[in-house]
Amino acid sequence: MKIASWNVNSIKTRLDHVKTWLEKNRPDVLMMQELKGEVFPSAEFEAMGYQIAYRGQKAYNGVATLSLHPIEIITDQLPGDDGDEQARYLETKINGVRLINIYLPNGNPVDTEKYPYKLAWMNRLKSRVQDLRNDLDPFLVAGDFNVIPRDEDCYDPKAWANDALFLPQTRAAYRAILNLGLIDAHHALHPGPNNYTYWDYQAGAWLGNKGIRIDHILLSPLLADRLQSCFIDREPRGWDKASDHTPILAILNG
């Protein structure tokens, strides 16, 4: 089972990129983030054999999960705050695997209400994972976490020291989720530096390889046992009018 995640930064602008990439890679599942629209071009992907689940929102956020196999939608709302209307969460079940697609809040600037919202969101995610690990179902959490886990996951740790993606409280909240028993699929197989998934549009970040690793695939123990490979596909980041993120993929046995 080939599973991918990609923050496309507007599905409307990136539609041709996504279609081209799907044709070349044909993943069983693609989880997308930052669709930036209320409507989703479902027919474009249905024509390619994909079934679609999505949660849209005008202008901001938005997540979608595409699958070659039947999709059961569990929920499009992260439990723990009924007043939260941001489209950042989509939980589905495909081929017996629960797939949690997330667009975790950025959190900047940290001296605004955005940062406590991020930390609260991470705590809600932790609670959800806590509930799920009692089930026997295998599950994974994938998407744009907006968390740089370690110094080695950014080109210049000092430049990120006070950023919401890298503050000690942010990394502690991320570790608290991992410590429930999840495995970072990419880190497990490729623990070295320079495994970036995002490069800023500004200041030649892509040409200078000044990136950060913030898109992750976290596996429950039963899925960690099935992990065959995990890699970041840098190719689409080099395309004309690219998203600032590039896809991450995991291949699971069975």
Add this chain to the structure above:
DNA sequence: ATGGCTTTATGCTAAAGA
């Protein structure tokens, strides 16, 4: 870098992203 791009919107400047 109180932001050098990029995207969206009761749009032509402001807000958000990371």
